[in-house]
Amino acid sequence: MLSISQELVDKIVAHARADHPDEACGVIAGKGGVPERFVPMENAERSPTFYRFDSMEQLRVWREMDDRDEEPVVIYHSHTATEAYPSRTDVSYASEPEAHYVLVSTREEDETEFRSYRILDGVITEEEVRFLP
Numbered sequence: 001m002l003s004i005s006q007e008l009v010d011k012i013v014a015h016a017r018a019d020h021p022d023e024a025c026g027v028i029a030g031k032g033g034v035p036e037r038f039v040p041m042e043n044a045e046r047s048p049t050f051y052r053f054d055s056m057e058q059l060r061v062w063r064e065m066d067d068r069d070e071e072p073v074v075i076y077h078s079h080t081a082t083e084a085y086p087s088r089t090d091v092s093y094a095s096e097p098e099a100h101y102v103l104v105s106t107r108e109e110d111e112t113e114f115r116s117y118r119i120l121d122g123v124i125t126e127e128e129v130r131f132l133p
Contacts, residue, residue, distance in 0.1 A: 001129070002074070002100045003034075003130040004028070004035050004132065005035070006131050008028055011038045012038070013104055015078075016104040016106050022043055022046050023047060024076075025043050025052075025077040026077075027074065028072075028073050028074035029068070029070040029073065030074075031070055033098070035100075036070075041057055048080045051077045071099075074099065074116075076102040078103070078104045079103060079105045080105075080106050080107060084103035084113040086101060086119060090119075101118070116129045
């Protein structure tokens with residue numbers, strides 16, 4: 001289960017809405033599996049159907065997390081025209097076995113789908129999300 005503050009959820013959703021119609025992406029860094037610090041990143045593809053972290057930005061962010069003794073607790077991105085479910089490409093890029101993979105669908109203007117998954121060895125497992133105050 002992913003337990004995450006409503007404040008962080010709101011930041012992820014705001015980022016996804018701001019980048020629409022392109023996919024948004026980023027990380028929530030934290031310690032001990034607790035999501036704490038919002039780190040929006042640039043979608044190097046600037047695409048409505050695909051995202052990729054810029055390699056130099058990713059290196060900088062991962063080094064910063066190492067320096068702060070943090071890990072990527074949540075890796076998030078948005079889907080702009082489809083449901084919040086990992087694509088084959090998303091699964092192929094899932095390289096952090098301990099991370100929660102959050103997808104936000106912005107396909108509906110007045111409704112946002114927010115779902116979390118574990119992706120391990122190509123297997124997708126949806127998990128419950130608990131929204132904390």
